Amino acid sequence: MAHRWGMAVDLDKCTGCEACVTACHAENNIPTVSAEQAARGRAMHWIRVERYFEGDFPDVRVKFRPVLCQQCDNAPCEAVCPTYASHHNEDGLNAQVYNRCIGTRYCANACPYNVRFFNFFNPEWPKPLHLQLNPDVSIREVGVMEKCTFCVQRIKAAKTTAKAENRALVDGALQPACAQSCPTTAIVFGDLNDPNSRVARLARSPRGWKLLEDLGAEPKITYLHKQPWYESDAQ
Amino acid sequence: MNRTLSNKQLTDDLVRPVFNTSVWFYAVVFAAGTVVACGAVAWGYQLWYGIGLSGKRWPTFWALYLTNFVFWIGISHAGTLISAILRLVNAGWRRPVTRCAEVITVFALMIGAMFPIIHLGRPWLAFWLFPYPSAREIWPNFRSPLAWDFFAINTYLTGSLLFLFLPMIPDFALIRDRATGWRRTFYGTLSFGWRGTTKQWNRLESAMQIMAVAILPVAVSVHTIVSFDFSMANVPMWHSTIFGPYFVAGAIFSGIAGLIIAMAALRKALHLEHYLLPLHFENLGKLLLLMAILWGYFVFNERLTVWYGNEPHEMAVFWATQRGAYAPLYWTMVICNFVLPLAILMNPYTRGIIGCVVASTGVVIGMWLERFLIIVPSLTHKQLPYSWGTYQPTPVELLIMAATFAAMILLYTLFAKFVPIIAIWEMKAGLPSRMDQSVLDEERLQSTRLGSEPLPDAIGQGGAQR
Numbered sequence: 183m184a185h186r187w188g189m190a191v192d193l194d195k196c197t198g199c200e201a202c203v204t205a206c207h208a209e210n211n212i213p214t215v216s217a218e219q220a221a222r223g224r225a226m227h228w229i230r231v232e233r234y235f236e237g238d239f240p241d242v243r244v245k246f247r248p249v250l251c252q253q254c255d256n257a258p259c260e261a262v263c264p265t266y267a268s269h270h271n272e273d274g275l276n277a278q279v280y281n282r283c284i285g286t287r288y289c290a291n292a293c294p295y296n297v298r299f300f301n302f303f304n305p306e307w308p309k310p311l312h313l314q315l316n317p318d319v320s321i322r323e324v325g326v327m328e329k330c331t332f333c334v335q336r337i338k339a340a341k342t343t344a345k346a347e348n349r350a351l352v353d354g355a356l357q358p359a360c361a362q363s364c365p366t367t368a369i370v371f372g373d374l375n376d377p378n379s380r381v382a383r384l385a386r387s388p389r390g391w392k393l394l395e396d397l398g399a400e401p402k403i404t405y406l407h408k409q410p411w412y413e414s415d416a417q
Numbered sequence: 418m419n420r421t422l423s424n425k426q427l428t429d430d431l432v433r434p435v436f437n438t439s440v441w442f443y444a445v446v447f448a449a450g451t452v453v454a455c456g457a458v459a460w461g462y463q464l465w466y467g468i469g470l471s472g473k474r475w476p477t478f479w480a481l482y483l484t485n486f487v488f489w490i491g492i493s494h495a496g497t498l499i500s501a502i503l504r505l506v507n508a509g510w511r512r513p514v515t516r517c518a519e520v521i522t523v524f525a526l527m528i529g530a531m532f533p534i535i536h537l538g539r540p541w542l543a544f545w546l547f548p549y550p551s552a553r554e555i556w557p558n559f560r561s562p563l564a565w566d567f568f569a570i571n572t573y574l575t576g577s578l579l580f581l582f583l584p585m586i587p588d589f590a591l592i593r594d595r596a597t598g599w600r601r602t603f604y605g606t607l608s609f610g611w612r613g614t615t616k617q618w619n620r621l622e623s624a625m626q627i628m629a630v631a632i633l634p635v636a637v638s639v640h641t642i643v644s645f646d647f648s649m650a651n652v653p654m655w656h657s658t659i660f661g662p663y664f665v666a667g668a669i670f671s672g673i674a675g676l677i678i679a680m681a682a683l684r685k686a687l688h689l690e691h692y693l694l695p696l697h698f699e700n701l702g703k704l705l706l707l708m709a710i711l712w713g714y715f716v717f718n719e720r721l722t723v724w725y726g727n728e729p730h731e732m733a734v735f736w737a738t739q740r741g742a743y744a745p746l747y748w749t750m751v752i753c754n755f756v757l758p759l760a761i762l763m764n765p766y767t768r769g770i771i772g773c774v775v776a777s778t779g780v781v782i783g784m785w786l787e788r789f790l791i792i793v794p795s796l797t798h799k800q801l802p803y804s805w806g807t808y809q810p811t812p813v814e815l816l817i818m819a820a821t822f823a824a825m826i827l828l829y830t831l832f833a834k835f836v837p838i839i840a841i842w843e844m845k846a847g848l849p850s851r852m853d854q855s856v857l858d859e860e861r862l863q864s865t866r867l868g869s870e871p872l873p874d875a876i877g878q879g880g881a882q883r
Contacts, residue, residue, distance in 0.1 A: 223807075224469060224474060232803040263558055264558050282545075285468065285538015286537060286538075290476065291650055291652060292651065294651060300468075300475070300538065302467055302474075325539035327538075
């Protein structure tokens with residue numbers, strides 16, 4: 183495996199501004215749904231910022247945790263797909279082939295992080311959002327699953343350019359939309375195979391942990407935090 | 418079975434529905450057909466707009482359709498399995514029961530197998546589950562339990578169809594010999610040139626023995642594999658080793674209940690009071706009681722280990738069903754599946770036909786709820802509490818579900834109209850009056866060769882004598 187793309191999310195830096203969510207929607211042509219459909223559980227956010235509240239007003243403590251596809255090395259979603267729509271690609275990403283998906287939704291059940299989303303209807307964008315679709319990303323039709331790709335279109339483009347210019351990829355030059363838009367640089371993306379990359383160094387940090395690590399899915403996203411996650415941990 | 422029945426009366430009684438049609442037949446076909454048509458329209462509507470017309474949502478991606486899938490595959494376990502066991506142990510009382518049981522299997526499987534397709538996001542691509550050679554050399558993913566499902570259900574459906582069809586051949590020949598016009602052609606084709614020769618009887622008996630032995634492991638494996646759809650995924654309270662036998666026991670349980678209801682309906686509608694006797698209901702009622710106790714044992718095991726293990730992810734699902742939002746459904750299930758059958762069937766005075774039907778209705782409702790309660794609470798309470806969800810069925814889903822129940826009634830009514838619902842030759846083989854010396858001699862001859870049950874002779878069966 184030439185590359186092993188990974189991410190580090192620094193929860194101490196995350197302000198919960200949701201710029202990553204917006205950037206992700208814009209980059210990846212993620213459909214928006216009406217308020218009514220959102221209330222019926224049809225909203226799609228490849229990355230979401232989970233909010234946890236502690237204490238009573240006015241002494242409230244809020245925690246934010248951006249959750250996206252963890253790009254697991256041992257992904258539960260891949261084995262269960264009957265058509266190989268969900269599979270492991272050569273860079274260790276959990277790829278989703280939209281054209282091969284028949285919509286059993288088994289992958290979404292198997293995913294403990296609930297980061298896979300289903301196109302319940304054909305996608306729609308309220309005007310003028312329909313004019314800003316990204317030409318590098320395919321639009322998913324009704325009945326297929328989709329999820330965070332680590333902006334695979336950017337990875338492909340960067341690799342192609344580097345190959346054309348006959349040089350190696352530069353750490354930090356390639357960023358998915360969420361990392362690029364994060365105002366506090368809480369999200370760091372890079373190649374875990376390069377021991378000197380920022381993300382590889384952060385993944386070794388004593389502040390690091392994995393989400394639902396005990397399930398054995400071996401996620402490639404490392405969460406970092408120094409602040410106690412629960413109030414009770416501080417005491 | 419019944420000593421008062423003569424050979425002729427038996428044939429007349431059981432062939433009558435084929436030649437005479439009552440008004441009720443048209444009424445039932447029209448009513449059930451209307452509901453099926455409504456369901457088809459609902460499905461067309463869903464095909465056109467997308468699966469969003471169902472109540473499924475993030476993160477409850479499986480719900481009512483898959484509940485019905487497991488439910489119907491479960492109902493299918495009455496027929497072939499019970500009939501094969503009774504055939505192998507040569508239980509004499511099975512004779513009037515086998516065919517109406519085997520038909521349930523075939524129709525319930527056909528209906529059940531529809532649901533994974535209805536449930537797909539893009540049902541028109543369901544054929545990708547077939548392992549057909551394509552130019553791009555893409556095969557189904559054989560690691561996926563859904564691919565196993567596909568093969569298991571197809572094997573079971575093929576086996577059950579054969580198991581149902583083989584013993585119908587002599588009866589088709591019987592009707593062919595009495596019919597004229599299109600019926601003669603129709604039943605003549607279906608009877609595959611049956612002449613009722615000793616050689617043909619021998620082959621039929623051998624084939625039935627082979628099928629009975631072969632279908633048993635297939636039936637057990639089918640519902641085990643259906644349970645694997647759930648137990649293979651690391652979802653709280655799905656990932657359990659008990660699911661295989663638990664599902665098989667539940668399937669047989671609901672299957673027997675379905676069979677009792679169908680038999681009671683047939684008895685009334687086709688006036689089969691002399692054939693489907695209280696004895697049959699009594700025996701099946703005892704079997705239902707046994708399965709109710711077995712089901713209770715499995716549920717107790719499943720719940721106790723989860724509660725004692727006290728694993729937080731699983732406890733969320735556990736309490737949601739035990740005393741949370743799903744508790745009303747859960748306790749209804751326990752009453753329908755355990756309390757009600759035990760109360761009725763433990764008492765010999767209430768174990769009559771009505772008692773058996775009441776208990777069976779409870780079990781069918783309870784087992785449907787069981788499947789719902791396995792699927793939905795787990796998906797709405799997965800590991801991350803932030804993404805906990807809910808579920809509410811929509812009219813489209815409910816209409817499609819109602820249509821499948823109507824489809825069962827419709828198919829069953831049509832079948833009972835065109836095929837004698839009780840195997841005539843098997844009934845005759847069981848008649849004591851037929852045990853005259855020549856038959857006994859022939860039987861002795863057969864049994865030394867086959868080690869099988871008594872055989873009827875060819876008289877009155879095939880066209881050879883006519």
